[in-house]
Amino acid sequence: MMKNDGQIKLLIGIDDTDNAISRGTGYHARQLGHALEESGLGKVHGITRHQLYVHPKIRYTSQNSSACLNISTALPEEVRGYCAEYLLDQSAPGSDAGLCIARAEEVSNEIITWGLNAKDQVLHMPEAINLASEEGIYLQGFTGNHEGIIGAMAAVGLQAGGNDGRYIWRKGIKELREMEAGILSARQLKEELSLDEIASLQGESPTDDERILINDWVRPLLKNHKTILITQRTQNQDDYEWELTGKETIRSIS
Numbered sequence: 001m002m003k004n005d006g007q008i009k010l011l012i013g014i015d016d017t018d019n020a021i022s023r024g025t026g027y028h029a030r031q032l033g034h035a036l037e038e039s040g041l042g043k044v045h046g047i048t049r050h051q052l053y054v055h056p057k058i059r060y061t062s063q064n065s066s067a068c069l070n071i072s073t074a075l076p077e078e079v080r081g082y083c084a085e086y087l088l089d090q091s092a093p094g095s096d097a098g099l100c101i102a103r104a105e106e107v108s109n110e111i112i113t114w115g116l117n118a119k120d121q122v123l124h125m126p127e128a129i130n131l132a133s134e135e136g137i138y139l140q141g142f143t144g145n146h147e148g149i150i151g152a153m154a155a156v157g158l159q160a161g162g163n164d165g166r167y168i169w170r171k172g173i174k175e176l177r178e179m180e181a182g183i184l185s186a187r188q189l190k191e192e193l194s195l196d197e198i199a200s201l202q203g204e205s206p207t208d209d210e211r212i213l214i215n216d217w218v219r220p221l222l223k224n225h226k227t228i229l230i231t232q233r234t235q236n237q238d239d240y241e242w243e244l245t246g247k248e249t250i251r252s253i254s
Contacts, residue, residue, distance in 0.1 A: 006074045007072040007073065007074055008072065008073055008074065008076050008103060009070070009071070009072050009103065009104040009105070010042070010069075010070075010071050010072070010073060010076060010079060010101055010102070010103060010104065011068055011069070011070055011100075011101070011102050011103075011104050011107065011156045011159055011160060012032075012068065012069040012071065012079075012083060012099070012100070012101050012156075013066060013067070013068045013098075013099070013100040013101075013151070013152035013153060013154070013155035013156040013159075014028065014029055014032070014066065014067055014068075014069075014083075014087065014097070014098065014099055014100075014148070014152050014155070015066035015067070015097070015098050015148040015149075015150070015151030015152040015154075015155065016066075016095055016096040016097055016098060016144070016147060016148030016151060017087060017090070017091040017092065017095050017097045017148065022092035022095075023092075024065075025065065025066060025067050026047075026049055026065070026067055026168045028067075028086075028087075028090060028091070029047050029049075029067035029068075029069060029168065029169070030047060030168065030169050031086075031090070032069065032083065032086050032090075033047055033069050033071070033169060035082070035086060036069075036071060036073075036079065036082060036083075039082065041073055041075055041078055041079050041082055042071040042072060042073030042075070042079055043071060043072050043073070044069055044070070044071050044169070045070045045071065045072065045170075045171075046069075046070045046167050046169065046170045046227070047067055047068065047069050047070070047167065047168050047169040047170075048067065048068050048070075048155070048158075048159050048164075048165040048166065048167055048168065048222055049065050049066075049067050049165055049166055049167075049168045049254075050065060050066050050067070050068065050115070050119075050151075050154065050155050050158045050159070050164055050165040051063070051064070051065050051119065051165070051254070052064045052065060052066060052118045052119055052151055052154055053118060053119055053120055053121060053122065055122055057122045058122055059096070059147060064151070065151075066148075066151035066152060066154055066155035067155055067168065068155035068156055068158070068159040068165075070104070070159065076101075076103075079101070080101055080138060083099055083101065084099060084140065084142065087099055087142045087143070088142050088143070091142060091143045094144065095143050095144055095148070096141065096143060096144035096145050096146055096147040096148045097141065097142045097143045097144070097146075097148045098139070098140070098141045098142070098146060098147065098148025098149035098150065098151065098152035098153075099138070099139070099140050099141075099142065099148075099149075099152055100132070100137065100138065100139045100149065100152035100153040100155070100156045101137065101138040101156075102135075102137040102138065102156050102160075104160065106135075106136070106137065107137070107156060107157065107160035108135050110131060110134075110135060111131070111135055111137065111153065111156060111157040111160065112157045112158075112160055112161040113157070114128070114131060114153055114154060114157050115153070115154040115155070115156070115157025115158035115160075115161060115164070116157070116158070116161065116164075117154075118150065118151065118154035118157075118158075119154075119158075119164075123150050123154075124150070125146065125147060125149060125150060128149050128150050128153055129149070131153070132149075132153060137153075137156070139152065139153055159222065162222060162223075162224065162225030162226075163222065163223055163224055163225070164222060164254075165221070165222050165254055166219045166220065166221050166222070166250060166254035167219060167220045167221075167222065167227065168219065170193055170194075170220060170227070171193070171194065172192040172193045172194070173193065173218045175192070176189075176192060176193070176214050176218050177214075177216050177218060182213060182214045182215075183211050183212065183213055183214065183239065183240050184211070184212055184214060185208065185209055185210065185211055185212070186198050186205075186206040186207065186208050186209070186210055186211075186212055186242075187208035187209065189212055189214075189229065190208075193218075193220060193227070193229065194227070195220060195227050195228070195229050196226035196227050196228060197226055197227075197228045197229070198212070198228070198229045198231055199228055199229075199230060199231070200230065200231050200232055200233070200242075200245075201230060201232070201245070201249075201253075202232075204233070206231060206241065206242045210240075210241040210242060211239070211240035211241055211242065212231055212240060212241075212242040212243065212244065213234065213239075213240045213242070213243035213244065214244060215243070215244045215246070215247075217244075217246075217247045217250070218244065219247075219250050219254070221250070221253070221254050229244070230244070230245040230249075230250060230253075231243065231244055231245060232244075232245050
């Protein structure tokens with residue numbers, strides 16, 4: 001979105017940057033985001049992970065997930081060049097790294113549909129290339145056979161759709177994990193992570209003053225274009241009324 005200060009909102013999708021023994025695409029997404037900020041090229045607002053279709057006809061390393069960075073920048077061309085250089089330099093041997101970049105307001109329904117289809121269909125590179133060309137967004141492969149372009153464009157579509165995935169980076173997550181006390185009020189937690197909501201799978205939500213136990217795996221979800229942290233009531237009402245929902249449950253719903 002073009003703003004008065006010249007900032008443009010970009011979605012940057014990456015996929016298949018790893019091999020069986022290297023760090024995964026989520027790690028590379030976080031490192032790329034850090035590098036972009038350190039280089040003064042943009043501000044990262046969040047990074048989401050998106051689970052794609054697992055099928056024998058699809059080549060993937062471990063879980064077939066891709067990642068999308070949400071950034072604001074006044075230097076979109078420089079960002080594109082930096083991301084391309086990063087993937088060329090940092091993608092693991094044997095990977096099929098792909099990169100997709102689009103202005104957030106220019107992500108069409110067709111790109112969003114591509115992302116949704118990538119969750120339950122086998123998609124192909126020629127289709128991805130044609131769609132990116134038709135919609136006027138940047139899509140490029142860098143290593144191996146370039147198949148990562150399929151998931152990279154899917155990540156952009158899924159984040160733009162606003163109803164898929166979980167945050168693997170968001171300002172405040174690292175600090176929360178390092179907290180000694182590990183208990184915050186719902187109001188404090190919303191402020192620390194700039195959350196839209198704190199909710200439970202049962203439909204109930206903590207009041208602003210109720211206390212929440214923080215675990216070491218803080219992963220808000222992207223649902224209905226909102227950033228939502230999932231919690232559950234606890235039996236230990238003396239110290240805190242709620243606790244963050246565990247890793248396996250969050251994985252299963254995102």
